[in-house]
Amino acid sequence: MDINHAVSALLKKSLKSTPGVQQLILADATGLVMSNVTKKIINKTDFEGIASISVALFCGVGSLNLGKLDFVYTDFTNTKLCLFGVTKDYVLISIISRNASVKNVKAKMKQLSILVSEQLNLLKVSEQIETKQQEMIEKSTKVSKDEYDKLLDELSF
Numbered sequence: 001m002d003i004n005h006a007v008s009a010l011l012k013k014s015l016k017s018t019p020g021v022q023q024l025i026l027a028d029a030t031g032l033v034m035s036n037v038t039k040k041i042i043n044k045t046d047f048e049g050i051a052s053i054s055v056a057l058f059c060g061v062g063s064l065n066l067g068k069l070d071f072v073y074t075d076f077t078n079t080k081l082c083l084f085g086v087t088k089d090y091v092l093i094s095i096i097s098r099n100a101s102v103k104n105v106k107a108k109m110k111q112l113s114i115l116v117s118e119q120l121n122l123l124k125v126s127e128q129i130e131t132k133q134q135e136m137i138e139k140s141t142k143v144s145k146d147e148y149d150k151l152l153d154e155l156s157f
Contacts, residue, residue, distance in 0.1 A: 007119045010112060011037040018108045020100020025093040026086070026116060027051035029059060054093045058083045073102055084109040086117050
C-alpha cells in the first residue's frame with residue numbers, strides 16, 4: 001500500500017469510528033487538499049474552499065507569536081469545524097455535527113494526526129531516497145570527456 005493510500009485509509013477509519021464526524025480533510029499549508037473523506041456527498045469546490053479557508057485561519061492565527069497552535073474550533077449555525085496541526089506543513093480539518101462532542105473529536109484528531117504525521121514522514125523519506133537514487137543513476141551514467149575520447153579511441157579501427 002502506498003503512503004497516499006495509507007493516509008486515506010487512516011482518514012476513512014477515523015471517519016467511521018468517530019461519532020459526529022461528517023468529513024475529514026488533510027490539506028497542506030497552501031490549502032491544497034491532499035486527502036478527503038466524507039460521509040455525505042460534497043462537491044469538490046466545497047471541500048477545496050473549506051480547506052483553503054481553514055488553512056488560512058489556522059496559519060493566520062498561528063502567526064500571532066503566541067506559541068505553537070495545535071487546535072482551532074469554530075462553531076457555525078449548522079456544523080462545527082475543528083482544525084488540528086499535523087505538522088508545520090499540514091492541517092487536519094474535521095467537519096462535525098452540531099451535537100458532536102468537540103472534546104472527543106479533539107482527542108481522536110490528536111491520535112489521527114500522529115498516525116498521519118508518521119505516514120507523511122515516510123513519504124518525505126521515500127522522496128529523499130528516490131531523489132538520491134536518481135542522482136546516483138545520473139552520476140553513474142555520466143562519462144567524462146576524457147573517458148569518452150579514450151573509449152572512442154579503443155573502439156576505432
